[in-house]
Amino acid sequence: MSGGHVLTDNEQGKGMVNKISVMKGRQSGEVEIATLFGQKFFKFARISWEQHGSRSAGKAATGAILGTVVAGPLGTIAGAAIGGKKKDTSTAYIYLIDDDGVEHEVHVQCTKEQYTQISRIAY
Incomplete structure (x- = not known):
């Protein structure tokens, strides 16, 4: 997460x-943001989303090896597919306006x- 410091007034918790x-x-049009350090209300300005994903080549190779040992050639394909499962690392960019009218951008995986x-919550 990036920008989380604006979501709390607790000085120890900001970082x-x-x-x-x-x-x-x-x-x-308002959202309540709750953290371990309390909650704050913001005007919800907008949200955008950027899709990202990654696969682990090492896990795919390990899965292929184990699949081959256990089930032969067909196990290689299944093992690689299971071992190389895609991890979702997408990011939402949430734009919030505080009580002073200042807009803040918060990045959330x-x-x-x-x-x-999240995009439906404010309305």
Whole structure:
């Protein structure tokens, strides 16, 4: 997560925010952001999402070797597919406006489903 320091007023927690919950606020267009260090309300400006994913070549190779040992040539294909499973590293860019009218950008690693849920929460 990047930008988490704006999500809390707790001075000790500002550099330690790494998980958040986004909930419907008290009024339309507002969200409540909860962290381990408390909660704050923001005006929800917008959200965007950038899809990323990565595969581990090392895990794919290990899966292929184990698949071959256990099940022969067909196990090689299955083992590589299982070992090289794609990890979702997509990012949501959430734009929030504080009580002073300042817009803040918060980067949160999330899935497409989580992005969709967050984008609907404020309205």
